[in-house]
Amino acid sequence: MGHVWNGVVVRRRMAIGATTAALLAVSACGGDSTQSGDDDQVTLRFSWWGNDDRARITEQAIDAFEAEHPNITVEGEPLDFEGYFDRLATSVAARDAPDVITLGGAYPREYGDRGALLDLSTVAEQLPTDGIDPAALSNGFFSDVQYSIPTGVNTYCVVLNPEVFEAAGVPLPDDTTWTWDDFVDIAQQISDNSPEGTFGAADPTSADTLDLYARQQTDSGLYTEDGGVALEPATAEAWWAMTTAMSASGATPPATITAELGGQPSPEQTLMGRGLAGMQFDWSNQLTALRTASGAPLELMRAPGESSGVAPGMWLQASQSYGIYSGSEHPEEAAMLIDFLVNSEEAASFILADRGLPANAEVLEAITPQLDEHTTAQAEFIAEIAGDVNPDLIIGPTGSTETRSIVMRLNDEVLFDRMPVEQAATSLVDQIEAAIG
Incomplete structure (x- = not known):
């Protein structure tokens, strides 16, 4: 036909x-x-x-x-x-x-x-x-x-706005050595030295950042090779302890703003696209749209913790x-x-x-x-990091597409202080197991 x-x-x-x-x-x-x-x-x-x-x-x-x-x-x-x-x-x-x-x-x-x-x-x-x-x-x-x-491929990384860094008087990080502690400190410095409404970083929580962070901490991401859950509650608990503290201190936005940006906002709706964040986790193929929306010379950087964890967390993702x-x-x-x-x-x-x-x-x-x-x-950027990324990517099993929404729902709960991070971490693993079961 x-x-x-x-x-x-x-x-x-x-x-x-x-x-x-x-x-x-x-x-x-x-x-x-x-x-x-x-x-x-x-x-x-x-x-x-x-x-x-x-x-x-x-x-x-x-x-x-x-x-x-x-x-x-x-x-x-x-x-x-x-x-x-x-x-x-x-x-x-x-x-x-x-x-x-x-x-x-x-x-x-x-x-x-x-x-x-x-x-x-x-x-x-x-x-x-x-x-x-x-x-x-x-x-x-x-x-x-x-x-x-x-x-073709892209990668999940940090998008950085050098103009926000410069206005706040904060030097750009060395992305070959920086740690998560550095990420927290830099975000705090930017927020402290920027106009109200501009933040050091957008809230970093997503299924992708948890996957990356878990690989750095334990050399396992969210899933096992045989289709089970590899994420440990302790890893999720440590993650949320860090991110809730950042939100409380103003290094990242308050819960109300993060919740409004939940899901998958268009590039022009994000804090990075509006010129209101120094750093944001995103896919490398979003650079064009984010640069266009912000009008700024945005840069791509490795995720923090790549050189200090037990294994690299970044990966090449098939588009x-x-x-x-x-x-x-x-x-x-x-x-x-x-x-x-x-x-x-x-x-x-x-x-x-x-x-x-x-x-x-x-x-x-x-x-x-x-x-x-x-x-x-x-x-x-892809050519620069290709030799350093983790080659052991495990694709999520059937039902794993629910993980993204599970993470976002629980992230709202912890940011609004409606659920302790320990409980959220345990619930996260339980809900992912139920979704893929």
Whole structure:
């Protein structure tokens, strides 16, 4: 069925609405890739989410791939993010999934655990991964199987406003050596020497900072390899003891402001985007939007505690990832398409950083001259820290997507002094266990 997407004809198949529960019906058999009358001709289906611009540049990369492989036709299946995973759940349950599937977050593990994704070691000849950063590859590796390949990467780090530091007379930290005590002290100095309403740091609590902090303290993040909870109540208790003290002293905002900013505010709504914070934890790929919103020359820095903990806490996060449907009739050709998308400088010349900065160092170096100054700053930061991040990322199991909201609810409880930090820490672990159970 033809579909026009921003002037590009995109071939798509229609699917009926779905629920996540439909995943339970997954079977590895079947698959609905089409093949022409000529046995040498192969048609692949490739699904992704995104806007018109993403569809346009993806189609350009597909055209380049088809030019190299005249016997392969790729049918693109783009969809808005809101409906993408419902559509995918339906197609997987109906054994009609695309050959190449774009995934994100915990979905590689969720679909891999249910048998919907191909073990990529079976197509290693067509999809070499030696050029991709091992820390980035770990995003799609679990149960001793590589189920997905990162489209690109970013990292969770500290965004810093040097203008706020300068106005407060506070020197910038050395992010190769600073500790959490340094972070607290610097935030306090900035707040003490800034106009009312400007803070040393936005409240740092999130599922991502807890994951990072836990790895530094115990060499384990939130989850275990077998899908359990690794976070210890004592670690969460120490974290909240630090952050509640910062809020009480004014180093970070009062509970009312933090609660108003709960969830995932747009960059222009954050304290950093409004020029009202010296430091804020965020994803490196938010730098462009935060710089634009604030009008300030914001910088990226390593998280505190990276050099003083038992292990690094930072990691390279797959912005998205590509997997192959286990029921695909053409797994080798699907692997060739993914190889082209992630390891080819030609494909990257169209896609650039739209799906994250390339995890292949040679590809990243090749496209860096084409990037704008903000994305170049992100690329330089990723290149700087790549050798120092923790390679042992464990993707959360099914149900772990609830962790983010659990953390935010309990954070409100402790900041508003409605729950002792000890009780909140125990409750956090209990609630995460219930969510993934």
